[in-house]
Amino acid sequence: MESLKESLMGVVSRIRSSVLLDSREVDLVIRELQRALLKADVDVGLVLSVSERIKKRFFEEEQPPGFSKKEVLVKILYEELVNLLGGEETPELKVSSTPFKVMFVGLEGSGKTTTVAKVANYYKRKGYRVGVVAADTYRPGAYEQLRSLAEKVGVPFYGDPQERDAVSLALRGVKVLSDKGIQMILIDTAGRHKDEEALMEEVKTLYREVKPDAVVLVVDATQGSAVARQARAFQEAMPFGYVIVAKMDGSAKGGGALSAVASSKARVIFIGTGEKIEDLEEFNPKKFVARLLGMPDLEALLQRFSEFARLEKERARAIASGKITLLDLKEQLEGLRKMGPLSKIAEMMGLQVKVSEEDLNIDKWINIMNSMTMEELLNPEIIDSSRMRRIARGSGVSPRDVKQLLEAYRNMKKVMRQLSRSRMRGLPRGF
Numbered sequence: 001m002e003s004l005k006e007s008l009m010g011v012v013s014r015i016r017s018s019v020l021l022d023s024r025e026v027d028l029v030i031r032e033l034q035r036a037l038l039k040a041d042v043d044v045g046l047v048l049s050v051s052e053r054i055k056k057r058f059f060e061e062e063q064p065p066g067f068s069k070k071e072v073l074v075k076i077l078y079e080e081l082v083n084l085l086g087g088e089e090t091p092e093l094k095v096s097s098t099p100f101k102v103m104f105v106g107l108e109g110s111g112k113t114t115t116v117a118k119v120a121n122y123y124k125r126k127g128y129r130v131g132v133v134a135a136d137t138y139r140p141g142a143y144e145q146l147r148s149l150a151e152k153v154g155v156p157f158y159g160d161p162q163e164r165d166a167v168s169l170a171l172r173g174v175k176v177l178s179d180k181g182i183q184m185i186l187i188d189t190a191g192r193h194k195d196e197e198a199l200m201e202e203v204k205t206l207y208r209e210v211k212p213d214a215v216v217l218v219v220d221a222t223q224g225s226a227v228a229r230q231a232r233a234f235q236e237a238m239p240f241g242y243v244i245v246a247k248m249d250g251s252a253k254g255g256g257a258l259s260a261v262a263s264s265k266a267r268v269i270f271i272g273t274g275e276k277i278e279d280l281e282e283f284n285p286k287k288f289v290a291r292l293l294g295m296p297d298l299e300a301l302l303q304r305f306s307e308f309a310r311l312e313k314e315r316a317r318a319i320a321s322g323k324i325t326l327l328d329l330k331e332q333l334e335g336l337r338k339m340g341p342l343s344k345i346a347e348m349m350g351l352q353v354k355v356s357e358e359d360l361n362i363d364k365w366i367n368i369m370n371s372m373t374m375e376e377l378l379n380p381e382i383i384d385s386s387r388m389r390r391i392a393r394g395s396g397v398s399p400r401d402v403k404q405l406l407e408a409y410r411n412m413k414k415v416m417r418q419l420s421r422s423r424m425r426g427l428p429r430g431f
């Protein structure tokens with residue numbers, strides 16, 4: 001994963017060193033991102049769709065006040081990468097019944113047997129009574145491998161090297177372990193057969209007969225986007241809901257493997273990060289991407305965005321309740337700015353309010369309000385003298401100017417109230 005991390009950090013620093021973030025610079029950022037993802041073996045189609053979405057969002061979404069273009073782009077990049085690698089939710093394998101039977105499938109060499117032991121260890125540490133069943137009757141070493149791993153983890157094991165029939169072995173294993181009061185039974189299955197068809201037949205029959213509560217597909221990160229084909233083949237045999245991507249440590253193609261399974265219906269629950277029993281990590285796309293982007297201040301930035309979203313909701317509430325805020329004034333002024341000289345507009349509207357462009361100094365006010373936080377725009381009453389000084393500093397005016405603006409806002413509130421009263425008396429809407 002290190003190489004993906006390095007190249008994504010390159011993308012971030014390219015964003016940071018951009019000046020205008022116009023379409024040319026954004027294209028450069030996107031191209032760098034594409035290179036990074038392709039190098040990690042992310043499927044070309046996915047790379048293209050993620051780049052398109054980032055570009056589209058960046059140019060179409062409104063830039064929220066108080067955020068720079070760079071911050072907006074970083075946030076979109078983060079969100080789209082999270083999406084690419086599995087989305088917001090962090091699914092987990094919940095032991096919801098007893099015994100909870102989990103069947104592990106995957107091609108030979110993917111790391112399946114090792115992963116079964118890792119998962120056993122993980123749940124054992126969480127306090128569950130876990131047991132494992134070696135139902136791979138095909139690979140000669142499988143029985144012994146799982147037996148010794150189970151011993152290492154310290155969980156009950158069931159297997160029978162003489163048994164050729166995987167189904168009856170698995171059923172017996174489940175019976176024996178559940179009689180022992182085991183709460184979670186992990187069943188390792190074959191990953192190879194004389195051909196793929198025979199393998200799929202076997203897992204299908206196992207699925208039908210054992211009736212597992214969950215099926216986990218184990219894939220090998222070093223296979224990159226090629227795991228998509230495996231996932232499809234297994235999905236045809238039985239609906240699996242969970243994936244574990246093993247060998248994420250040191251694989252340059254981990255991103256490709258993760259994105260390949262993330263685009264399926266199944267969810268990645270763990271990643272394998274080494275050969276040892278403990279080398280298993282819960283997979284959380286948000287944390288994972290944050291780590292990949294390697295930005296110490298990313299969390300703070302995301303927090304600011306979610307704070308902004310919260311205030312947007314508050315704003316919607318303010319609008320719904322008819323509260324007039326500074327933000328309204330700001331938007332009105334910005335709208336007016338686009339329409340032309342004020343005197344003209346006032347004339348057109350037949351307004352009785354005394355307006356003279358010089359007095360109102362629209363640009364200055366917009367500038368002042370640009371230095372306010374969303375909280376202040378929505379709740380101007382919180383602007384005390386220290387906030388006033390800060391805002392004045394930020395917009396290069398004197399605190400008196402800020403004060404004047406606040407007075408004007410209070411006047412506007414009065415006028416608006418009058419207007420809405422006269423509207424109720426029958427003035428046309430949209431006045």
Ligand code: GDP
Nearest residue numbers: 108109110111112113114246247272273274275
């Ligand atoms: P199976 O054939 O699918 O059951 O695969 P195994 O469990 O036997 O694993 C195949 C090889 O991959 C073994 O050498 C494991 O030690 C190794 N392996 C499994 N998981 C990981 C992992 O997360 N990281 C690394 N580096 N190696 C792993």
